[in-house]
Amino acid sequence: MTDHPKIPLAGVIGHPIAHSKSPALHGFWLRRLGIKGHYIPMDIAPTDLKEALQMLPRMGFVGINVTIPHKEAVLKLADVVTDRAALIGAANTLIFRKDGKIHADNTDGAGFIANLRQHAPRWNPAAGPAAVLGAGGAARAIVAALIEVGVPEIRIANRTRPRAEALRADFGAKVQVHEWVQAGNMIEGCATVVNTTSLGMVGKPDLRVPLDGLRPGMLVTDLVYAPLKTQFLIEAEAAGCTIVDGLGMLLHQAAPGFERWFGTRPEVDQATRDAVLAV
Ligand code: NAP
Numbered sequence: 609m610t611d612h613p614k615i616p617l618a619g620v621i622g623h624p625i626a627h628s629k630s631p632a633l634h635g636f637w638l639r640r641l642g643i644k645g646h647y648i649p650m651d652i653a654p655t656d657l658k659e660a661l662q663m664l665p666r667m668g669f670v671g672i673n674v675t676i677p678h679k680e681a682v683l684k685l686a687d688v689v690t691d692r693a694a695l696i697g698a699a700n701t702l703i704f705r706k707d708g709k710i711h712a713d714n715t716d717g718a719g720f721i722a723n724l725r726q727h728a729p730r731w732n733p734a735a736g737p738a739a740v741l742g743a744g745g746a747a748r749a750i751v752a753a754l755i756e757v758g759v760p761e762i763r764i765a766n767r768t769r770p771r772a773e774a775l776r777a778d779f780g781a782k783v784q785v786h787e788w789v790q791a792g793n794m795i796e797g798c799a800t801v802v803n804t805t806s807l808g809m810v811g812k813p814d815l816r817v818p819l820d821g822l823r824p825g826m827l828v829t830d831l832v833y834a835p836l837k838t839q840f841l842i843e844a845e846a847a848g849c850t851i852v853d854g855l856g857m858l859l860h861q862a863a864p865g866f867e868r869w870f871g872t873r874p875e876v877d878q879a880t881r882d883a884v885l886a887v
């Protein structure tokens with residue numbers, strides 16, 4: 609733990625930030641663990657980002673989470689960037705070190721895997737290819753994580769094909785790019801299927817990819833967690849697949865930052881889910 613003498617402060621910066629569930633999550637952990645600390649949502653405009661990162665440590669902040677639109681920009685302002693954050697090209701967790709240096713990490717991929725391990729303990733990433741729908745910011749973290757845990761082949765389809773091609777260029781030959789209109793076909797024979805698009809989220813259009821390729825035994829997961837059980841997951845469950853919702857990823861990606869800032873690893877359990885779902 610960083611040994612700042614003051615009550616430690618942490619928070620999340622974004623623009624906008626009102627929708628963030630992170631304050632409810634970290635607030636729950638702080639209360640549960642009896643830690644004297646605070647976690648604050650902060651709306652920071654891109655033009656104020658550099659100044660904010662200079663000021664926050666001086667104001668008693670030990671670190672922050674970073675969300676849209678700052679996840680890429682903070683990499684250029686950090687002094688130390690972990691390999692995985694550099695590979696992904698974005699950071700979601702900053703630690704303000706006592707020596708004044710800003711340490712940037714990306715815990716999205718680890719959170720994604722921890723969620724699958726918790727809710728689908730029999731999932732074997734090496735059992736077959738993974739199909740990844742979407743190639744946005746979150747997909748980069750998912751592809752990196754899937755490669756790290758031994759998925760033999762990753763098939764990606766994205767509406768905007770060049771974004772998927774960029775993933776292939778960055779992550780190598782295990783990644784194959786498929787046409788967005790062929791996304792349904794690429795699911796066939798996969799062991800793992802992941803929706804990383806925002807389709808299916810409240811207020812967004814439905815994911816219209818044909819899902820007849822889903823088979824019992826496949827692991828199907830959605831990064832969207834509002835609604836908790838998306839239409840994609842409902843159809844996958846009906847096809848006999850093992851399904852895992854996206855809320856656990858949000859909870860697990862937050863745990864390493866909390867531990868670094870406040871000194872205790874928080875537990876991700878049903879009470880944590882309930883606390884976040886209640887807001
Ligand atoms: P992003 O960078 O904006 O990427 C959005 C993705 O959705 C892109 O692949 C985009 O395709 C696709 N998409 C959007 N509208 C589409 C449409 N009408 N038709 C086809 N494709 C469409 O966003 P992100 O940061 O990767 O986040 C993606 C989703 O994951 C969001 O819903 C976010 O809330 C969720 N997420 C969840 C967690 C968690 O902890 N569970 C963590 C991170 C993100 P194009 O490239 O063609 O635009």
